[in-house]
Amino acid sequence: METFLIVAGVILLIIVFMYNTLISKKNQVENIFAGLDAILKKRYDLLPNLVASVQEYMVHERITLEKITELRTQALKDNLDNSTKIALEKQLSSMLGNLMVAVENYPTLKANENFLHLQGTLNELEEQISAARRAYNQSVTDYNNAIEMFPTNFMASFMKYDRKEVFSVPANERQNVDVKNLFQK
Amino acid sequence: MKPNLASLLDYYYESMYPSLKVLEEKRLHTILTLKKAAAILLAIAALLFLFLTQNTLLKPLHAFLIVGIGGLVIFMFIYHHESAGYGSLFKDQVIEKIIHFLDPSLIYDKTNSINEHEYQQSELFLESYDRFSGNDLIRGTIEGVEVHFCDLHVEKKVRTKNGKEEWTDIFQGLFFVADFNKAFHSKVVVLPDIAERSLGVLGSWIQGMNLQRGELMKLDHMEFEKFFVVYGSDPIDSRYILSHALMEKIVQFRKKIDKSLYLSFVDSKLFLALNYNKPLFEPILSRSLLEFDYIKDYFELLVMILGIVTEFKLNEKLWSKR
Known part of the structure; x- marks a missing residue:
């Protein structure tokens, strides 16, 4: 009886842990x-200012500016889920x-103090944002490890926990910058 | 002009050599005095030993020990007394001159050190200590970055098994403080990774249990993780401070110097400690000052220290710190 209680106690402790x-x-x-969201919010707050200060100079970039707005x-918008937020953040x-x-094509703008x-x-x-992304990816990796590794995977499936996605770096950021191409533009 | 070895060679012969010749004489004189003292002490010790054993006042072994230890203590006293004078002159004539050659705006104070508050603020060594000493404080601005550093020695008293008290080192070496190029309010401590290297996963688990240090940060740079263990108070801030570029530079620096490296980032400051286990700027009495190679060693050490600012690109400030 005593052994049974001890074993049951230990199992319970493991489950709680x-x-x-x-x-x-x-x-x-x-x-x-x-934390990431808070930094993104700061950036969103900055955008109207940015758009306002550049639009009179950058007449040829109207489409980009409209897209940013x-x-x-x-x-x-409220009630966005995490993956939508991440997708929007990437585009932005x-x-x-x-x-x-x-x-680079607007020398007067480049000299503007406000800009x-x-x-x-x-x-x-x-x-x-880059730091927050890395921190997020690490925490998601830890979480994914925990829900896939033995024995916590049983507990995770019982709690209906699913894998989460890590941030992937946008393909155009991963490529090395082609300086030659930039100059030809 | 950036100081290099060739320009140091010119400087050495033009500006330092005449005063070094005088100092060299002082060094030779000091060695001669020490040799004389040693010879006299040896003679006295031998006579005393013979007297004690001939008159059977003590057993030969006891007599030998007493005379030997007594002689050694007196010799050490004379050695310290004689070499201290030479050491002080050496710092004026060699170390200070090299520093001014490298950067005339730097201020050198051979007797001062960083204050205890900064040592504690760095949180690099949490052990309680009983003796805090240091010298050779150098401070100034390098490429717009405020820095100061010194040769630091921190010790604690421990009781050995047979009840004797002994001093052991907590840290001895270079302690370097600089303004960091990013503004932040959290704290990150980077320590040499000993546990994970020797114990693997178990070591990493033990590191995670170090509650005194704060949260263990796993970073996304494999080589950096092999060399160091990182504790921080905020996961996002820690990665903001330890960007990929900085981690890469720290790894390169660690490989180059090949010594235990401790770093911490507190209140927008960088603290760096390098373990040397010996004084940094003390002269070696047996080496001649007229050998350029000997002077070169001190030059290279100082170049390495002053180079930390550009090595870690502390001079490239982000917007909020401009």
Whole structure:
């Protein structure tokens, strides 16, 4: 009887431990996503300013600017799920990247103090977003490991936990920058 | 002009050589004094030993030990007294001159060190200590980045098995503080990875249990992870500080110097500690000052330290720090 109680106690402890591990990993993912979201929000707040200060100079980039405004409106809608947010963030990053390359064609804009300040702030936010993405990917990897590895996988399927997706780097960011091509534009 | 070995050679012969010749005489004189002292002490010790054993006052072994230890203590006292004077002159004539050759704006204070508060703030070594000493404080601005560093020695008192008290090192070597190029409010500590290297997965599990240090950060740079273990207070901030580029530079730096490297990032400052297990800027009494190679060693050490700023690109500030 005593042995049975001890064994049952140990099993219970293991179950509690596994349950708490999974919960903490899931919360870690959510927590870091919230951190990422906060940085993205900062960037969204900056965009109207950016658009306002560049549109009078960048007459040929009207479409890019409109697209940026549109993406911002979409991203600020409530009840978006994580994957949609990530997809919008990716598109916006690549749009902003294009815009910053196009700035090279507008020397007067490049000398504008206000624009330079915005560009600096955006660059810094990009750094923070990249850090948050890496942190998010690590937490998702930890979480995915936990729900796929023995013995926590049983507990995870019982709790109906699914794999989460890591951020993938957009294909155009992964390629090395073709400097020659940039000059020919 | 960036100082290099060729320009140092010119500087050595033009500006340092005349005063080094004088100092070399002082060095030879010091060695001669020490030799004389050793000879006299040896003679006294031998006579005393003979006297003690001839008159059977003590057993030969006891007499030998007492005379030997006594002689050694007196010799050490004389050695310290004599070499301290030479060491101080050496720092004025060699170390200070090399520093001014490298960067005339740097300020050298041979007797001062970083303060204890900064050592504690760095959180690199959490062990409690009983003796904090350092010297050779160098401070100034390199490429727009404020830095200061010194030769630091931190020890603690431990009791050995037979009840004796002994001093053991917590850290001895270079302690370097610089303004970091990014603004942040959290804390990241990068330590040499000993547990994971020797114990593998089990080691990594033990590292995760180190509650005193904070949360263990797993980073996405394989080589960096092999060399170091990282603790931080915020996962996003830790990666903001330790960008891929910086991790790569730290790995390259660690490979180049091949010594235990400790880093921490606290309150927008970078703290770096390099374990040397010996004083950094003390002279070696037995080596001649007129050998360029000997002076070159100190030059290379200082170039390496001052190079940390550009090596880690601390001068390329992000917007918020401009």
